[in-house]
Amino acid sequence: MALGKSTGAPFPDHLQTPFSFQNNAHDLRALFTKEFTALDGQVFLCRGKPELIENIAKLAAEKNWTNIICKTPALVNDMQFHLLPSVNNSTDEEAEAGITDCECLVARTGTVVLSAAQASGRLLPVYSPVHLIIASVDDLVFDIGDALKRVENKYSGQLPSAIFFASGPSRTADIEKRLVLGVHGPKEVYLFLMDNDLKQPKYPDTL
Amino acid sequence: MKRKQTEFLLASGRKVFDLDHRKKLNFALKQADAAYKKGKQQFSDLETTKKIAKNIKWQAIENLHTYLEAFETNFNRNGGRVIWAEDTQQALDAILNVCRKNEAKSIVKSKSIVTEEIHLNQFLTKHHIEILETDLGEYIQQLDGEAPYHIVAPSLHKSKEDVAQLFHEKLNVPPDLSPEELTLVARNILRKKYAAAEIGITGINFILADIGGIAITENEGNAWLSASAPKIHIAITGIEKILPSVHDLNLFWPLLATHGSGQRTTVYNSIYTGPKKQDETDGPEEMYVILLDNRRSHLLADPAARESLYCIRCGACLNVCPVYKNIGGHTYGTTYSGPIGAVISPYLNDAAEYQHLSFASSLCGACTEVCPVHINLHNLLLNNRRNAVEQNLISASEQIGWKIWKKINQHRLLMNWPGGATKTFLVGKLFRQHWGIRRILPEFTHKTFNQFTKNKPDSK
Ligand code: SF4
Numbered sequence: 001m002a003l004g005k006s007t008g009a010p011f012p013d014h015l016q017t018p019f020s021f022q023n024n025a026h027d028l029r030a031l032f033t034k035e036f037t038a039l040d041g042q043v044f045l046c047r048g049k050p051e052l053i054e055n056i057a058k059l060a061a062e063k064n065w066t067n068i069i070c071k072t073p074a075l076v077n078d079m080q081f082h083l084l085p086s087v088n089n090s091t092d093e094e095a096e097a098g099i100t101d102c103e104c105l106v107a108r109t110g111t112v113v114l115s116a117a118q119a120s121g122r123l124l125p126v127y128s129p130v131h132l133i134i135a136s137v138d139d140l141v142f143d144i145g146d147a148l149k150r151v152e153n154k155y156s157g158q159l160p161s162a163i164f165f166a167s168g169p170s171r172t173a174d175i176e177k178r179l180v181l182g183v184h185g186p187k188e189v190y191l192f193l194m195d196n197d198l199k200q201p202k203y204p205d206t207l
Numbered sequence: 208m209k210r211k212q213t214e215f216l217l218a219s220g221r222k223v224f225d226l227d228h229r230k231k232l233n234f235a236l237k238q239a240d241a242a243y244k245k246g247k248q249q250f251s252d253l254e255t256t257k258k259i260a261k262n263i264k265w266q267a268i269e270n271l272h273t274y275l276e277a278f279e280t281n282f283n284r285n286g287g288r289v290i291w292a293e294d295t296q297q298a299l300d301a302i303l304n305v306c307r308k309n310e311a312k313s314i315v316k317s318k319s320i321v322t323e324e325i326h327l328n329q330f331l332t333k334h335h336i337e338i339l340e341t342d343l344g345e346y347i348q349q350l351d352g353e354a355p356y357h358i359v360a361p362s363l364h365k366s367k368e369d370v371a372q373l374f375h376e377k378l379n380v381p382p383d384l385s386p387e388e389l390t391l392v393a394r395n396i397l398r399k400k401y402a403a404a405e406i407g408i409t410g411i412n413f414i415l416a417d418i419g420g421i422a423i424t425e426n427e428g429n430a431w432l433s434a435s436a437p438k439i440h441i442a443i444t445g446i447e448k449i450l451p452s453v454h455d456l457n458l459f460w461p462l463l464a465t466h467g468s469g470q471r472t473t474v475y476n477s478i479y480t481g482p483k484k485q486d487e488t489d490g491p492e493e494m495y496v497i498l499l500d501n502r503r504s505h506l507l508a509d510p511a512a513r514e515s516l517y518c519i520r521c522g523a524c525l526n527v528c529p530v531y532k533n534i535g536g537h538t539y540g541t542t543y544s545g546p547i548g549a550v551i552s553p554y555l556n557d558a559a560e561y562q563h564l565s566f567a568s569s570l571c572g573a574c575t576e577v578c579p580v581h582i583n584l585h586n587l588l589l590n591n592r593r594n595a596v597e598q599n600l601i602s603a604s605e606q607i608g609w610k611i612w613k614k615i616n617q618h619r620l621l622m623n624w625p626g627g628a629t630k631t632f633l634v635g636k637l638f639r640q641h642w643g644i645r646r647i648l649p650e651f652t653h654k655t656f657n658q659f660t661k662n663k664p665d666s667k
Contacts (some may be wrong), residue, residue: 005510010265010581011258019259019458022251039474071488071601109461109472121488122435126428126475144456144476152453159418161494162435163284163459163485170428173468174344174360175386176367177238183343183390184397185428185475 005049018187021108021143024129026072028107029193031119035110039168040181041189049079052192057188060086063096067131070099072119075134098128103128103154103163104139105191106147111167131186136194176185211540212563219567220645221533223539228364232535235363239526242469248629249461249471253398261581262460266515267416267449271507274416274449275498281419285481287494295325298499302327302408302441305495306336309439311405313395317423317430318342319410320358320520321443321499324555326544327408341397341429343390350377356536358543359467359522364535407491411444412519413459414498420480421496424463424473426566431475435490442479443463443497447506453478459519463509466521466579505554511590515550517580524584526576530567539564550587553594562600567593608637619657627651 009015025031044059046052055115060068067090070081081087081099092098100120105114112133116122125131141147144165151163169184181187222228250256267274279289292298306314314331316322316338328349331338340349344361348354351373355361357477362370367386375382380392399602409430413422421442423430434440450459456476464470483490506512525531536544539560541552549564565588574584595601615621625633630651644647652659 006269007265007510007513010261010514014255014258015262017259019256021249021461035471038362045214069579111472116483116487116490122431122483122490126431126435143457144460144472148453148456159285159420159478160481161479161481161487161490163478163480164431165472167472167474168478169474170267170391171426171474172343172428174342174347174362175370175389176365177235177360178361178367180387181391183394183427183429184432191667 020145021109023142025107025142026130029137029144032105032107032110032140033193035107036168036191037110039110040171041110041168041191044190044192046192046194048195052134052175052194053080055192056081057084059132060084060097064132065096065130066090067095068097068099069095069124069128071121071124072099072101074119075101077117079130079134083158092124095128097130097132098124099132099134100125102133102135102139103136104141104147104150106142106144107140107163108143109165111147111165112189113151114161114166115151115160115166117155122162122164125164126170126185128186129182130188130190131166131169133189133191134194135191209560209563211560214439214540215538215563215567218538218540222534222538228535229533231366235360236526236532239469241467243523243526244469246465246469246471249465256458256462257579257581258285260458260579261514261517262517263286263450263455263458264580267451268447268507268513268516271446271449272452275414275446277416278414278419278449280497281417282481283419285419286484287419287481287496290495290497292497292499292501294501295499298325298443298497298501299327299330299644301495302331302345302443302496303334305439305441306331306334306406309405311336311439313337313400313404314406314408315339315341315400315404315429316408317425317433318345318361319408319443319577320355320542321410321445321500323355324445324501325499325517335474339397339404340402341400341433342425342427343393343429346393346397347373350374353470354524354537357522357525358520359546374651393548397419401432404433405406405439406439406441407435407437408441408443409434411442411448411496412463413456413494414444414455415456415478416449418478418480420453420478422453422456422460423477423479424475425477426468426470426473433576434477438492440479440482440491440494441497442495443499445503446498446500447518450542460501463519463521464521466523466577502555506551509554512550512554512587515547515554516588517582518547518551519580520547523579523580525579527570527573527577529569529573534567546584546588547582550584550591553591558594558598559600562591562595565589565595565618602641605638605641608641611637623655623657627653 044055054079068087169181169189172183290301302606340346347362411421412424465475482494531545553562570585572585
C-alpha cells in the first residue's frame with residue numbers, strides 16, 4: 001500500500017490527552033435505572049430469589065406468556081425457574097420471551113452487555129420478542145471502556161466470538177423518522193436487578 | 208461537459224424546484240438536527256473529543272499497513288479468514304466463491320454502503336442467488352428498486368404514505384397501514400429469511416486491530432441476526448475503517464451515535480471476533496472479512512487528501528450541507544453523496560467524471576464544523592478544484608474565458624476601454640454557461656472604476 005509522505009499529527013497538543021466520560025455518579029444503580037428507563041426498558045429491583053421469581057411470574061401472567069425460554073443452567077437450577085409454569089415448554093420460534101443473564105451493565109448508557117460465551121448464545125436475546133435479563137448490582141460498571149476491560153479480564157485473551165452492547169429495545173426511525181420499537185430484535189426489554197447480598201460477587205473488582 | 212456533470216446539472220435543476228421532495232427532505236433533516244443537538248450534550252467538551260478522535264484516526268491511517276496486518280494475524284488466530292480485494296471484481300469473485308462452495312441460494316444482508324459501491328445485489332441476482340436487504344430502510348429501497356438515498360437513513364425521502372403504498376403494491380397488504388404495522392409486516396417476512404439463508408453479509412463500522420475483530424453499529428437488530436443465524440458470516444468494508452484498539456470504541460461508539468443519529472448510544476453495538484467457538488451455543492461455522500481497497504490507496508498516497516480516510520461514515524456532513532439539503536442524495540450520481548462524497552468520488556473513480564462535484568459547493572464550511580473526526584472537508588473540496596485545474600479537467604470554454612479575463616484585468620486600459628453594456632455582453636458570452644442559466648449575471652455599471660473614484664466628492 002503506497003503511503004507517500006507522512007503527515008504530522010493533526011493536534012500534537014492532544015496526543016497524550018486521554019478520553020473518558022466524567023463519572024460524577026455515586027450510585028451506578030440509580031444512573032443505570034435512569035438511562036435504561038429513558039431507552040424504554042424497565043427495571044425491577046429484586047431483594048432475593050423469591051422476589052425475583054414472583055416478579056417474573058407476575059409479569060408473565062400480566063402479559064399472558066405461555067412460553068418462556070431460558071438456556072442458562074445456573075438460572076434454571078439456582079433460581080428455580082422450573083417452578084414457573086411457562087419456562088422451556090416450547091421451541092425458540094414459538095417463545096414469547098427469552099430469559100438470559102449478562103456479562104455486565106453499563107450505567108452511563110443504560111446498556112446490557114451480552115456475549116456468545118453465555119449459555120443463551122447469540123440468538124436468544126435478539127430473536128425473542130421480549131428479552132428478560134437477570135443481573136446483579138455487581139454487574140454494574142460506569143462506561144463502555146470499563147465493560148470492555150471486564151470482559152477482557154474475564155476471558156483472559158480468549159474473547160467470545162461475539163460481544164453485544166444492547167441498549168433498550170430494537171428500534172427504527174426509517175419510516176418518516178417515526179420511532180417504532182421491535183423491528184428485528186425484542187420490542188420489550190425487562191431487567192431484574194438483584195441486590196448483591198443475594199448473589200456472590202462474580203468478578204474481582206476491576207474498577 | 209462530461210456526461211456525469213450534465214446529468215448532475217439537469218437532475219439538480221429538477222430537484223431544487225421539486226417542492227414535494229424539498230418538503231420531505233427538510234422535514235427529515237430538521238428532525239435529525241434536533242436529535243443531534245440533544246445527543247451531543249453527552250460530551251462535556253466536544254471540540255477536544257473530536258481532536259482526540261482525529262489523532263487516533265491519523266495514527267491508524269498513517270500506519271494502516273501495520274494495523275491491517277495485525278488485524279489479519281489476530282483474526283486468523285480467532286478462526287476467521289481475511290480476504291484482500293484490490294478492486295470490485297476481486298471482492299465480487301470472493302463472495303461468489305463462498306456462495307458456490309456452500310451451494311448458497313439465499314443471503315440475508317444488513318446495511319453496508321460498500322456493497323452498494325461494488326453493486327453486490329445486482330451481481331448476485333445475475334448469478335441467481337437471492338440477496339435480501341434486512342435493514343428496514345434498505346428493505347424499503349430494495350422493494351422499490353431504488354438505491355439508498357442517504358448513507359445512514361436510506362429511505363429518508365419517502366413519506367409514510369409512500370411506504371404504505373409501496374407495501375400495498377409489492378406485498379399485497381392493505382393500502383393504509385401505519386408505520387408500526389408496516390414495520391411488523393417487514394419483521395414477519397424477514398424472520399423467516401434469517402432462518403433459511405445460508406449466508407449473512409454485513410458491513411463493518413470499525414476494524415479492531417488489537418483483538419482481530421470487527422464492530423457493527425445498528426438500531427434494529429438485523430445485523431446481529433445476519434451475523435449469527437446463517438452458517439456463514441461475511442463482513443465487508445473498506446480498508447480505512449481501521450482502529451488500533453478495541454478500547455477506542457469507548458470514544459468512537461458514542462461519537463458515531465451522536466453524529467449518525469443524535470443518540471447517546473446506538474441500540475446495538477456488537478463486536479465479532481470470529482466464527483462460533485467450540486463451547487459456544489450457536490453462531491456461524493465460518494467467518495470471512497473482506498477488506499476492499501478499490502482505489503482508496505489513491506487517497507492514501509496523496510497527503511493532501513489522506514485525511515478523508517478518517518471518515519467514520521456518520522452522515523452528519525450530509526445533513527448540514529446546504530447543497531445536499533436542496534438537491535438530495537440521488538442527484539450526486541455517486542455511491543457516497545454529500546460533502547464527503549464530493550471529496551472522495553474523484554479519487555475512487557475516474558477523476559474527470561466526478562470533479563464537478565467539488566465545484567457544487569458554497570464552501571460555507573458547515574461540513575467541516577460538524578465532522579466528528581475533524582476532517583477539513585471544505586479545504587479538501589478546494590484541493591480537488593485545484594487538482595481539476597492542474598489536470599486540465601476544466602472545460603475548454605471556461606479555460607478560455609479565464610484566460611481572457613486575466614488578460615483584460617492585467618491592463619487598466621483594456622479594462623476601461625469598452626462601455627458597461629459591452630462588458631456585460633462579453634462576460635455573458637464567456638461565462639453564461641458556467642454561471643448557471645438560472646442565476647442572473649451581475650451587470651457592469653456604465654462608469655469605469657477610474658471615473659467613479661475621480662468623481663467622488665471627497666477624492667481630491
Ligand atoms: S466526513 Fe465526517 S461528517 Fe462526513 S460522514 Fe465522514 S465522519 Fe461523518
